[in-house]
Structure formats: structure tokens, C-alpha cells
Amino acid sequence: MSGVPAVDAVALLPALAPAVGAVLVLAVDAALPRGRGRRVLDVLAVASLLVAIGSLAVLGDSTRLTFCHGSTAASCGYVAGRLSFSLQMVVLLSALICLLLALADDDRPELPRAEMLLLLLTATAGACALAGARDLATFAVAFETASLPIIGLVALRRDSVGAEAGVKLLLTAVLSFGLLALGLALLYASTGSLMLGAGVSDRLGDVRLLHGLGLALVVAGAAFKLSLVPFHLWTPDTYAGAPLSVAAFLSTVSKAAGLAAVVLVLAVGAPERSGLWAAPVGALAVLTMTVGNLVALRQSSAVRLLAWSTVAQAGWVLLPLAGAVGQSRVPGAVSASVGYLFAYVAGTLTVFAVVARTANHADGGAGHRLDAYAGLWRREPAVALALVFGLLCLAGLPPGIVGLVAKVIALVPVVGVGAWWLVAGAVANVVLGVAVYLRWAVQIFSGGESVERSPMTQRWTGRVALSVATAGCIALSVLPEGVVGLLAGSAVR
Template sequence: MTPPISTPSINWLAISPEIALAAAGVVMVMLRSVLRRRPITMPLCVVVAISGVVAAGAVEYRLWQVVDHHRAISTVAGMVRVDLFGIFLGVVVLGATLMTLLLSVAYLRREGLDAPEYLALVLLSAAGMLAMTTANDLIVVFLALEVLSIPLYVLAAFDRRRLSSQEAGIKYFVLGAFSSAIFLYGVALTYGATGTTSLTGIASFLAHNTLLDQGTLLAGIAFLLVGLGFKVAAVPFHMWTPDVYQGAPTPITAFMSAATKAAGFAALLRVFGVAFPLYRADWRPAVFALAVLSLVVGSVAAVVQTDVKRMLAYSSIAHAGYILIGFQTATSRGREAALLYLFVYSFMTVGAFAVLTVATRRGDDRHSLDDYRGLALERPIVGGLLIFFVLAQAGIPFTGGFIAKLEVFSAAAQAHQYVLLVIGVLAAVVTAYFYLRIAYTVLTPGEETSSAKPLETPRRVDVWSGLVLVACAALVLVVGVVPGVFVHWARDATFLL
């Protein structure tokens, strides 16, 4: 008689957010196969998708209450760990997902891409991201990485008619698969050095043992950093970013720039903060280099771009640099700054891409600066919002962007990282230059000679996209004016152990 296979006990509540998203995704695929191309299919799927996200959000809220009063929930044999840190970033991911879904409704109709698979893929990817925020084991991190990436490869290439979208998909897939492999190799090396893949396990192993040969572990740490650096688009692992951001459907660009970055940083902060705090002296210089390169390359390369989507892609690289500053300090203030920055950045960037989504015409391929000339004069509200979002990203006071940057710089000053601090503030000036260029272009009337008005369709912003724009702008503004409560949340969420 064979002994029963022992399965780890599972706290179902802890993994319900992921389940809600994945279930909603599966339901949509089934609806699609049962109902086929009936007119009801798409609206029904939208409802299912949004209910999935809302349900996941409700569970996160419940988890927040539970974790806030008790302690972190560790479940599935310690592979999943739900703490305030994971919930905070989970909420960021869910927020970005919801915004993406709302934004996609009108977008898909306009582009003639009415396909429920799109929504299902967004939700599956988001489920992977949520898993990433609470993963406490390198294997789970890897699984989450794949779950979030594979739908994104498809989504990037979703606009079949547009060649640049195809190119984006292929490019993202090849480079993404490559980086996943590197990450997996890092997992293997780390396992070889420590005999475990559990983050807490690694930490306690390293605390109690001295490695005679550190080469394997250090190589493992380096590979992990490379794999995750790719996901957060840190220089020099950023090569895919401009092309993919430019080619992907704009709502997906918003999703990638906000949610993927949040998930990637969740893994970075957790893996390095929990498993390798003792090796701080080894990984901090590497992160220092990543941060400096991201800031310099991201801000300088953005200046010479003529395509707004590419510009924002490079700016997102620079933003990654700021978040890396917070990560590099390896202090609780630094983590707090990184979390707050991710929160604010998500809504700033989704807002900016949302404006691009509604401002462009059918085809989603006219995003050069010239196409945006005079936008604020023709459509004051849309153009004004774009100016607001770019000024917020530039870190102008009384926007969330300022508070986020201030927090990051504070963390650097407190940790005596003066070189990073000075590079950071100077990079902020360079980025301000091209953000102003966008604002300026939007405010300048176009030449009369170009008879074909570039931004003619659609004149009206649909309700859902409008909701996204207003919600993002309101959040960014509120964080800028009364940051106290958000800073407080981010601070609560910094305790990893």
C-alpha cells in the first residue's frame, strides 16, 4: 500500500486573487467558443473581465485587512507569501489592469479587433503578475514570469494588420524568452550553491553557513538580476523596450509599462531583499550601475526621439532608473520610495498612454510629435491632460511625480548615495526637457499647409476611456497634494519579513 502523497496545505484566500483573474480568463475563452461571433459575446466578455478584476481587488482588500491585523500569510509550503508588500504591488497591478481593460473597450472597437481573447490574455498575464508579487520561491517567481510574459508576447503582436505590431511581438518574444532562460539559469546556480529555491530558505542557509566558493552563488545572483532587469527595462537590458512599446497596441503599451514594471520590481525587491540581504555589498554596485545607466540612457535617448510612444518608452527606462535608486539603497526608506514611485508611475504612464490611445485615429500608427501638434488647441481637455501627465512625469510639484522623486532622492540622501543623488536630479532636468517638448508641441498650432488634419477621428472620447483619464489624473493629483496617506501605505508595505 503506497503512502498517501502529502500535499501542502493551501490557504485558498491567499491565492484567490490569482484564481479570480485566471478563472475570468478561462470563462471568457469558453464564452467565445460557445457563443462564437454573436454580438453579445464581446460585451459579455468585457463584463466578465471587469468582474474578475474587481473580485480580485475585493479579495486583496480582504487580505489587506487580514494581514494588517495578523501577520503575513505563508502558504503552499511557504512558496507563496502574502504580506503588505505583495498586496500593495498587487493593487498597483490590478489598478493598471483595470485601466487597461477600460481603455481597450473602445480601442478594440475602433481598430476592428473585437476579440475576447485579447481580454482573456490581459487577465492571464495579470494573474501571472499577481503571483509574482507574492512569490516566495524562485520557482514560483519563474512560473509567474512565464505566465505573465507569454500572453504579453501575443498581445504585443495583436494588431495583425500592422507590421510594427508583429515586429514588436517577435522581438519581445525572442528577447523575453532569452531573458527567462537566463533567469532560470540563475535559479539553477543559486540552487546549486544553497540547496534550496525558497527565498527565506536561501536567506537562512546563507545566514548559518559560510560558502567556501562564492563564485556559483554570485553568478546565480548576477543571472537573476539580468533576468529581472530585462522585465523592468533597465539599461543595458532595455533594447526591446522602444520597439515593443512603439509597436504594441497602445493600451497594451500602457499595461506593459505600468503592470509589468510593478511585477518585475516586486520580484527584484523581494528576491534581493529577502534572499540576499547578506550579499548586499555584492549586488549593490551592480544595481548602482544599472540605475546610472538607466537614468542617463533613458533621459538622453528620449531627447532625440521624434515619436511620442518611443519618447515615453525611453522615459519609462529613466523611471526604472529612479526606482532602482530606491532599490539600490537597500534601506527601508529606499524600498518605501520604490513602492511609492511604482504606484505613482503606474498611473502617470497609464494616463499618458491613455491620452495617446484616444488622441490618435484609427490605425494607431500616427504617433510622431508632428501628429500631436496643436492637440491642446483643438481638443483642450485631452491635450491638457497630456500636458498634465507629462509634467507629472517630469516631477513638477503638486503632482504625484514630484512626491515620488522626492522620496527617491530622500532615500539616496539618507543612504549617503550622493553620486546617485546628483545623477538623479540632473537626469530629471534632461527628462523635463523632452516632457516640455511634448507639452510645447501640443500647445503650438500646426502649420496651415498640412490640409489633412492629423487627429480627426474620433472627436469624442468614449465614457470608459474618459473614466481612465479622469481616474489617473485624479490619483496623480491627489498623491501630489495630500501625499501623507500614500506615503503611509508605502511605508507599511516595506517590511518584507
């Protein structure tokens, strides 16, 4: 039919597979008696994510365009390229590990299986679609699809703590989308086009200020998802009130979606104005990591420490964009941001997998304190080593080489533009971050003689999640050039 754009199903497969999986889960759960067929639902969910991951191997380095109204990428509503490939890889691998962690909570009635799988797959599909979105309408729909299901996931505990966390996240999501929608409206008004990257129109006079305000509002909306200061206040209470597998999902998949939104609106949408937005982004990044590290130093709860660690790490994820001064520097800065995201996700998932294992055997459950890890090296030496390695990866200390390499990658674009005040702030936060994670690591090797040595048990899916996350950290530390080779120099398209 004339005027109807062709659809490339292969390009959409990383987002379509989890979406189809969500529909199948819903249909099978409706067809089978309540409580029956849980294993079938589990297989469907895992299989849909594996298909999506496999589709990335098919896409590879190629660029595929769909929903096009012309012959160029600038006229296409969805682009499957190197940038979307990298972000979707982070999203799908993280979602798979978080799903395995959720399946390990098999005996917990507060986690209804079908609802949990449906919401997790839907949010994953939204995050994958957001990575490839290139028009404002797709951007907005994908952003909300990646956000709204997480509210339901947080509230799955079905107690007062889970309800409070869900309400806080709901209010945050409403405010976030309000800012985002207003910003997108201003971008459309100032460009006269729904496409990201459209130039500022001169039909209404000089509207560059209006365009800049639109960019700022969209970034503010995405900043809630990334937990950037001062949009971070929902983070600790929501993490503490959510199931641990959902908190891990928020720390990884949600952060990848937030970075995708920021990169798309700035690096894809306005690379020619990078000289104006780079410095404010850098200041926001350093402020975020400083607040996150300082407050994390005062935490005694493992989950709350991880929540504030997420805030601090979000600053590092954003920092390389401060080096995008000049359009030619934008691709390298984006690659550095995605590279740091990859390393951060590997370390965070390893730590969360250990926390989920320990929470079932500690007083206070998910709210357990850091001293619950005292003597862990005597009770569970392999688990203790995995936790220490994950913490060292986040701190950037050997043998967690991937964390050190990621921090160097993040600093290179900033050093390249001579923003030494940002470099100084980041280096100071390296020291603060080391103190945060070593404070936890010390607990693991203390108090061993007086601690009960009863072994910890966990379903096999939880053990697989821990093994895969730890193996990822080790592989990236042994071959850190893998991150550089995969992401460095990727084109923003």
C-alpha cells in the same frame, strides 16, 4: 492528507480572480457563436479585476501564509503581506485601466476580443502571483505567466509591424527566461533549498561566489522586463508595434512584475548581502535613466518618446535599492522603490490614455508625431490639461506634486548611505527629464490657430480610463502623503 500543505484561497484571491476570469472568457467564447457575446466577455473581464481589487481590501495589512511546509513564513511558498499588497494594487489598477483602453478599440478588427481579454487577464494573474511568490518554482512559473501572454498581446495587430514587434519580444523573453532559469538553478545549488531567503549552504564548500552569480543572472533576466540598460533595446520597437493599450500594459503591469522579481530575489532572497549588490544596482539605475532621457530628447514620435521615458523611469524605480546598504535599510529602500512605481504608473497611464484618444484622429495612427498635439488646448482643453498634468507628474514639476514627492522618496535611501555620486547622477537626470516632458508640453500650446478643430470622439470606456487615471494623478498630488502612508516602512516579507 499528511504532508500536503493547506491552501489559503483568500491569500491567493488577487491572482486567482483574473485567472478564473480568463478561464470564463475562454469558456464563454467557445460556447457562444463567433462574434456574439462580446459584451458578456467584457463584463467578465472587468468583473474579475474588480473582484481582485476588492480582495485587497479584505487582505489589508494582514499577513497570510499558504503552501507552507512549516510554521514560519520562511517555509511558505506564498506570502500575502504588505509588500505583495502594494505590488498587486499597482498591477490590478493598471490592468483595469489598460483593459478599459483596449475595450475602447471596439471597431478594430486587429484586436480579437476574446484572445485579447484572455491574454491580458492571464498576464495580470501571473504578475499578481509573482508578487507573493516565495519559492523558486513559484517564482519561475509566475514570472513566465506574466511574460509569455504579452507576446501574444503585442502581435494582435496582425500586420508586419505587429509581427516584428512580437518576434522581438519573443526573442527577448526567451533570453530573459534563460538567464532567469540559470540564475535560479545556481541559487538552488548554492543554498540546497527552493525557498527564497535560504542561507548559503556550506556542504559543497564556499559557494558564495556561485550564489552571487545566481543573483546577478536572475536580476539580469528581470532587467529585460524592467527595460534596464543594456537590456532595453527591445522596448522602442515593441511599443511602436503594439496596440496602444498593450504598450500601456507593458509600461505599467510589466514594469511592476519586473520590480517584484528584482525585489524578491535581492531584498527577500539575499538581504544579508545587500552591501554587495546595492552599489551595482545604483550604477545600473543611473545608467538606465541617463540613456533613457538622452535618447527620449531626440524622439519625434509620441509612442517612442514614451518608450524611452519608460526606460528612464525604470532607473528611478530601481534607484532606491542602492540605499539598501545593511540589512536594516532594506525595507525602507524597497518601500521607496514601490512608492516611486506607484507615482510613475499614475502619470504614465494618464499620458497613454490621452495618446490612445489622439491616435485615432492623427495622421499615422499610433505612430503619430509630437506635432499632432499642436493646438490641442484649443480643440480639447480638458484633454490637453490631463496630458499636461500627466507629463508634469512624470517630470516632478508642480502642480504634479506626486512626481516631485516620488523623486524625493527615491533619493532619501541613497542620501542616507552617503552615495553622493549616485545622487549627483540622479539630480542631473531630473533636469534631463524636465526637458523631455516640457518639450512635449510646449507642443500642446503651440500652433493653435492653424490646426483643424474637429472634436475627437472615443468610446465611453476610453473616457473612463482617462478620467480614472487623471483623477489618480490629481489625488496623489493633492494628498501625496497617501503614497508615503501606504508604502513607507512596509516590511519585506
